[in-house]
Amino acid sequence: MTPVTAFxxxxxxxxxxxxxxxxxxxxxxxxGAEVAVWDDKDSARETAxxxxxxxxxxxxxxWSQFCALVLAPGVPLTHPKPHWTVxxxxxxxxxxxxxxxxxxxxxxxxxxxxxxVAITGTNGKSTTTALVAHLFQTFGYEVAIGGxxxxxxxxLEPPSPTRVHVIECSSFQIDLTPTxxxxxxxxxxITPDHLDRHGxxxxxxxxxxxxxxxxxKAVICLxxxxxxxxxETLRQKHKPSTFVSISHPELRDGIILDGTTLVRHVDGGSVxxxxxxxxASLRGRHNxxxxxxxxxxxxxxGYNLDLVRKGLESFPGLPHRLEEVGRLGNVLFVNDSKATNxxxxxxxxxxxxxxxxxxxxxxxxxxxxPLRPLFGKIAKGYLIGEASEAFAATIGDAFxxxxxxxxxxxxxxxxxxxxxxxxxxxxxxxxxxCASYDQFPDFEKRGxxxxxxxxxIIGRSG
Numbered sequence: 001m002t003p004v005t006a007f008x009x010x011x012x013x014x015x016x017x018x019x020x021x022x023x024x025x026x027x028x029x030x031x032g033a034e035v036a037v038w039d040d041k042d043s044a045r046e047t048a049x050x051x052x053x054x055x056x057x058x059x060x061x062x063w064s065q066f067c068a069l070v071l072a073p074g075v076p077l078t079h080p081k082p083h084w085t086v087x088x089x090x091x092x093x094x095x096x097x098x099x100x101x102x103x104x105x106x107x108x109x110x111x112x113x114x115x116x117v118a119i120t121g122t123n124g125k126s127t128t129t130a131l132v133a134h135l136f137q138t139f140g141y142e143v144a145i146g147g148x149x150x151x152x153x154x155x156l157e158p159p160s161p162t163r164v165h166v167i168e169c170s171s172f173q174i175d176l177t178p179t180x181x182x183x184x185x186x187x188x189x190i191t192p193d194h195l196d197r198h199g200x201x202x203x204x205x206x207x208x209x210x211x212x213x214x215x216x217k218a219v220i221c222l223x224x225x226x227x228x229x230x231x232e233t234l235r236q237k238h239k240p241s242t243f244v245s246i247s248h249p250e251l252r253d254g255i256i257l258d259g260t261t262l263v264r265h266v267d268g269g270s271v272x273x274x275x276x277x278x279x280a281s282l283r284g285r286h287n288x289x290x291x292x293x294x295x296x297x298x299x300x301x302g303y304n305l306d307l308v309r310k311g312l313e314s315f316p317g318l319p320h321r322l323e324e325v326g327r328l329g330n331v332l333f334v335n336d337s338k339a340t341n342x343x344x345x346x347x348x349x350x351x352x353x354x355x356x357x358x359x360x361x362x363x364x365x366x367x368x369x370p371l372r373p374l375f376g377k378i379a380k381g382y383l384i385g386e387a388s389e390a391f392a393a394t395i396g397d398a399f400x401x402x403x404x405x406x407x408x409x410x411x412x413x414x415x416x417x418x419x420x421x422x423x424x425x426x427x428x429x430x431x432x433x434c435a436s437y438d439q440f441p442d443f444e445k446r447g448x449x450x451x452x453x454x455x456x457i458i459g460r461s462g
């Protein structure tokens with residue numbers, strides 16, 4: 001844990017006692033602060049009491065006693081309307097912050113030059129965070145990885161000159177971090193997302209931009225218009241920056257993807273960094289963007305090509321993101337349960353041919369209509385969940401369909417058909433383009449079930 005001594009002797013309010021909120025309260029208390037905590041759930045309040053925290057109904061509290069409100073990132077700050085605790089904090093004239101802001105203040109206090117890499121983007125940030133951490137470990141560093149990727153930042157060991165913190169930051173977290181100042185800030189991409197929480201695309205992009213604007217060194221990908229605009233602002237401010245791109249091979253200074261090869265352009269010359277072909281965990285152009293940004297985040301270490309290549313080649317990838325589960329003969333099973341919308345599923349469909357596609361679940365706005373140009377890659381589809389009829393209507397007769405209802409039926413059917421096909425290197429792909437909530441509590445549980453089913457099929461064949 002990182003005790004937060006920056007608020008020693010002060011009194012704060014904290015709302016939201018999920019994973020990061022509970023840890024934040026404990027870290028503040030360990031650092032000498034007084035914290036009054038509250039949550040709408042009785043079970044969360046009971047857990048806090050059991051851990052020795054002061055549980056106080058903040059709706060009835062005297063807010064003049066607090067110097068700040070620590071808000072969990074899942075609680076609305078601005079849209080669709082501010083949470084009632086936000087309104088009370090604003091009426092009391094106190095700041096509203098989150099756990100990453102607490103970490104930033106503690107870092108400036110105890111280890112201001114410690115390595116701290118913060119990573120954001122609409123897509124790819126978890127893979128890039130894991131890859132950056134893996135690369136620094138390849139170079140022999142002690143690495144603490146957390147934030148939006150899983151472990152709350154304050155549950156990690158404290159900042160230190162010998163410890164690299166690699167932190168995934170969501171837009172919700174950045175919005176609660178007014179003094180975000182990482183050693184390296186990485187911005188991967190910006191596409192429409194979370195507009196119900198940020199109001200407009202302009203607001204969403206401005207929040208993402210804060211991460212690189214406040215960084216000592218910025219890494220930014222130039223593959224969408226909002227990022228290009230932010231990069232131009234960085235240039236005007238003369239912010240030390242490294243630019244990367246998978247769609248602009250003409251980029252004169254920075255890292256590009258040429259086919260499957262990462263190339264660094266510098267001073268009019270070029271250096272081949274690594275060929276990503278054959279690295280299963282970095283399959284697809286979207287992972288080319290992730291890898292380019294990760295190498296750029298290494299700074300000077302990125303020029304040590306032997307270790308960079310070793311790190312890229314040994315990267316295990318993340319579960320549920322184009323995860324290779326195993327093979328049944330020449331049939332490859334791929335778990336891409338993280339693909340909860342069409343944009344995410346597109347990355348998987350672009351990465352393979354001869355696909356036996358398991359799709360469906362709780363549908364999201366837009367459905368799978370944007371995927372029409374890729375329907376030619378599909379050998380057959382297997383529909384599950386609430387979205388089955390809507391998806392069937394979109395697909396029409398573009399490829400054969402089987403309505404399976406549940407994941408176990410779909411996995412067995414897809415494995416049967418792929419194994420019997422004469423197609424080269426068929427893929428049984430779970431890439432649902434849907435949320436999981438109609439049949440599973442989260443995408444992880446859905447992916448875990450697919451992995452279990454696929455391995456059972458493979459095991460029976462052996």
